[in-house]
Amino acid sequence: MKKPYNHNVIEEKWTKEWEEHPVNVDDGKKPKYYCLDMFPYPSGNGLHVGHWRGYVISDVWSRYKLMNGHYVIHPMGWDAFGLPAENYAIKTGKQPAESTAENVANIKKQIKQIAAIYDWDMELNTTDPKFFKWTQWIFEKLYEKGLAYEKEMPINWCPSCKTGLANEEVVDGKCERCGADVTKKDLKQWMLKITAYADRLLDDLDKLDWPEKVKKMQTEWIGRSYGAEVDFPVDGRNEKITVYTTRPDTLYGATFMVLAPEHELAASLATDETRKAVDDYITYAANKSNVDRLQNKEKTGVFTGSYAINPMNNEKIPIWLSDYVLADYGTGAIMCVPAHDDRDFEFAKEFDIPITQVIAKDGKEIENMTEAYTEASGTMINSGEWNGMESAVLKKEAPHMVEKKGIGHAKKNFKIRDWVFSRQRYWGEPIPIIHCPKCGEVLVPEEELPLKLPEVEHYEPTGTGESPLAAIDSWVNCKCPKCGGDAKRETNTMPQWAGSSWYFLRYVDVNNDKELVSKEKADKYLPVDMYIGGVEHAVLHLLYSRFWTKFLYDIGVIGFDEPFHKLFNQGMITGKNGIKMSKSKGNVVSPDDLVRDYGCDSLRMYELFVGPPELDSEWDDRGIDGVYRFLSKFWNLVQENKDKGVAETPELVKIRHQLVDTISSRLEAFSLNTVVSGFMEFNNKLSKLDGVDKATLETYATLLAPFAPHIAAEVWEELGHDTSIFDEKWPVADKSKAADDTREIGVQVNGKVRGTVEIAVDADKDTALAAAKEAVADKIEGKSIVKEIYVPGKIINIVVK
């Protein structure tokens, strides 16, 4: 009996079946494979087709691993603390807890439409006290190890979000979240000492199977450099200024020195004549915003009136102040070698400071220098005892030489700064610290965790630099766990990145109330084998979670120090003309209608078919028709052939093996768009035959199962099976059976295709050329053959004159 393709009936049936009988179960014997999606924050806007794509990709991969004999850990959860969730609650006038719960319910419904093999028993939510108890616990461990500390300092402040931000959250001087210009604000902040892990975070990138792009971004963010710190005595004073340089080889060329206006000695270096100018400049720099500083790179500065002594040649060099020197990198002071540094050159030109070349370019001194010579290659000149050395060699040796001279030492520096970890907002994990007038900072005792948020009427940000929690007296006032006296709670909360820095560890042991994760389960199921998500977290979430994983490894909680073995960044789905989908642009495409009209299977395949998974793609609704037609045609092909009893022929066997080979190799290469076109191609091919045997239909359905699970399962049943198609082993192609005996190859004359011949793949040269010459006889007639090229299975080229 032939049935039409009715996706609604089929998909409903299998949804129910799989709810009752999940296809992915742990029998304790299969090897594990952990395939993880970056968990979403439950936005009030729901999912659009772009979110869908990442989840489809990970599900296809999970099901493929499942059919390769793995038990696949494929969980889903909710990153529900943080600014977006809180802002949404404020906008809708609800309590964050309430609106978050609603949004989770909504998105969960949408995610279920994808029909992924998520194990909902593992579901977690970062705002669940059972979860964030352990987020707080990790903070306490960091504190105990001296990796969490409080510091008063000017931090990045978003006036729109009314909270402090980490460096990683500032993009081009603007808030990563809302785009407002970031300002500076002096605040007492909790910091995490990620810098203590800088070397390991950098070096261990080598171990990871990640996109080079992401590794490079992290490398640059961590920004390790090697050089030396060198002491420059201040002339006429019993003080010295230490500078950091990566080019100690150019020490003899240092003709001036520049301090950041914030440098502790800046004001004191002024003389009576320069005092006013110096003070004015310090004030001017302090008032300059981040954005000004980024956009306007023209050099400004002021001479302090004081001089330093170049410790190499004992020359007096002027000390200047300029905001092109950063206060919080290195020592906040630099030696300036205008001949060999672009910025110093520009500054020297601006303020008419002498320039001394110390590395010969092309063997000589440059006359009328118009730009700095920044390469470390050439012979040293004007450099006392270093004259004649190669700069590249000296660059490496100089740190030890200055050390011997007692004027400095080798030093390595990083661009990465410690992680500003506190936020002045309500909707985050409370930082479990109590401030006691007698005992100082005291941790909330572990048995009192989780420290929950108070339920309050008003939770809007204050903008004063204080968390809204500070206004809740009943919550703030408490007893010191150490001395029992009156004390106050810390009122800042953790940033949105806290929960996501370790959530992947928790999925495999979500209900454990004794430990963050049991050692046994961690060893058995972790770490993550494949992590799939957008590239926007390259230096935020992905750096923070590596840091926390390394820390948890160090304190013995887990036995591995990198969380994500392989990373895949899927491209973004955009609206027309590459415009990012957003509610305000009105170009959001919801998957709901598409699922209703075309079915889950069609949308799954279309999500893959739109383009290469790693690239951005413009969404075009119309294309889904093509995929739907394909699934209908495949369905009809099965209906026509299932009861026909078509016998296996050599040709069918060959096509079958070619199909397996094509789909498997493209899938392994993660070329999912061409997997879909491969299915179409073979469907067209099979449709043109007189009939298709059952084994080929079965193989086809099995290969299709990870992509379009419902139709594959239904076809499997139609073909007479009462077992699950997901219990089938992924087919393996026998390449010898897939090989064509003959192939049509092009025949070129002078490099241009003039005909084709059908010849045996392994035909010898004489046979091939004979056939080729016949095919293009009219093109070579009367001409002399200069050269004959035959590449078996590929091409024949006859060069004539």
Add this chain to the structure above:
RNA sequence: GCAGGAGUGGCGGAAUUGGCAGACGCGCAGGCUUCAGGUGCCUGUGACCGCAAGGCCGUGUGGGUUCAAGUCCCAUCUCCUGCACCA
């Protein structure tokens, strides 16, 4: 400015890494089915010339290597992404 990626029909995109450019799909055109629209099915579809056979051009642009170049080399333009005074 520096680093990385990309530029292929009307559109999304293929091309086993030097071997028949344009697979697959969308769209479009013609035909069949239909009272009609839609669906479905069949055929065609890079540009130009030609009734046709066929010819000729063609992967951002200009050069080069090679029997053969979307693919390799040199130069150049455009777009995207990241970094951007880190001494």
